[in-house]
Amino acid sequence: MRPFKYADAASAADAAFAVARQPNATFLAGGTTIVDLMKIDVLRPDTLIDVGHLALAAIDVSDESVRIGANVRNSQLAWHPVVRDRFPVLSEALLSGATTQLRNMATVAGNIMQRTRCAYFRDVHAACNRRQRGSGCDALLGFNRGHAVLGTSESCIATHPSDMCVAMVILDAVIHTLKADSTKRAIPFVDFHRTPGDTPDIETTLEHGELITHVVVPSQSIGRRSHYLKVRDRASYEFALTSAAVALDLDGRRIRSARVGLGGIATKPWRSVEAEQVLAGQDATGGVFQRAADAALAGAIGREHNRFKIELAKRTIVRALSVTRDLPV
Amino acid sequence: MTLQLRVNGVDRSADVDTRVTLLDALRDTLQLPGTKKGCDQGTCGACTVIVDGQRVLSCLTLAVTCAGRDIRTIEGLSQNSDLHPVQSAFLECDAFQCGFCTPGQILSAVCLLDEARAGVPSHVTRDVRQAVVAAALTDEEIRERMSGNLCRCGAYANIVTAVKHSLQSVSEEARP
Secondary structure, eight states: OOOOEEEEOSSHHHHHHHHHTSTTEEEESSOTTHHHHHHTTSOOOSEEEEOTTSSOOOEEEOSSEEEEETTOBHHHHHHOHHHHHHOHHHHHHHHTSSOHHHHHHOBHHHHHHOOOOOTTTSOTTSOBTTTSTTSOBTTSSSOOTTOOSBSOOSSOOOOOOOSHHHHHHHTTOEEEEEOTTSOEEEEEHHHHBOOOTTOTTOOBSOOTTOEEEEEEEEOOGGGGSEEEEEEOSSSSSOOOSEEEEEEEEEETTEEEEEEEEEESSBSSOEEOHHHHHHHTTSBOOHHHHHHHHHHHTTTOOOOTTTTHHHHHHHHHHHHHHHHHHTOOO | OEEEEEETTEEEEEEOOTTOBHHHIIIIISOOTTSOOSSSSSSSOTTEEEETTEEEEGGGSBGGGGTTOEEEOGGGTSBTTBOOHHHHHHHHTTOOSSOSSHHHHHHHHHHHHHHHHTTOOOTTOSOTTSOOOGGGOOHHHHHHHTTTSOOTTOOHHHHHHHHHHHHHHHHHHHOO
């Protein structure tokens, strides 16, 4: 690992200031992404500003919302009784990711900021526009079985690996940040991550030195009838091939409104408004679910090794919707 | 830089570079080689230790981030000559072959017991809204909850049995 300087931040404001004034500094919290990627030379920060000890680790519950501190650990959030009750999809998504050890380390903000698992991104000898702008993309014609079919470009087809984010995006979560000049921003989850376009190295709307302080998930009745279904090569401890986060607001058999999010197949945590529009106002039947799934994947682009994901994702959506419809709520 | 680390209840001083992981600090600087270095990339769980009561991977933890935190390793699990119940269960159930992953397996299982007592769900829990009952954890639940600890010898069957025995003894203790 390359040498770096380390400082333990005294406050969120100090941390934002410290990173903002040094172009090659970055925040450190749980370390599960950064330490891993520094060991293999993919990330080369010269300064780590440790925000992991800041008092941003509370889960504050009110009738209107759940406010989740940036440093809340993934396991802490997944196990919280109110989260399990109001947003089963969020708890399920978190529990489906990684292992207890990693979930005990990884923070909510770190989960949002985690990097792709694309093998070419992780190999400094490969071409990767996300790691080094303009270097090319070895995944386009390489072994791309795990790669995205939605939100891709000719510059990058790397999959966003998070499970939690797929649940967050259908729950209308809002990410709150603090900048070095002490201004604050509230960014809807769906707008936070960027599709790659010509600049896959710019992954989010965050500015350099802008620190995530907390995430707010609004309480809503639709959250109670929700579910996360993850399909993968192993039963545990594996990233998604496809996943679906869904929620239904039912009036008997009729769908008042629906939420559909997709993981494992897109370059960012994916919300399918197209599928939601197909479902709204219809009866909750297999035929309607299939039409919604077709709408969700209408723009998908498959490549040599990942074409199977398009059909698999459709089946994942249909299964997730069927399970969710039949949940005892 | 010089760090103050609290390991197994003892304050220790460690002179380490910022790049040193907690794993290497424990093994190379503090001479506690019970914590094992397997993959060194957060995959295998051999380096599992308990920090502030939670099981974590010491290979992805920078030592500098651990100042003032309560670190427990396999060396600190038994009290005098009394083995921890999970250690005894691993012996009784023959839950290892070569033993390399065993410290991590045992520390992971110790925390699994705490988590089960707290009633928290896992990925295979049918309904996350319901609390789980420690003594009723199925083999499937134990396998999922231990999935962060790989065993190249494939001693999994007996590891599940050992964890199950530990869970039963824990719930018997908890009975009024």
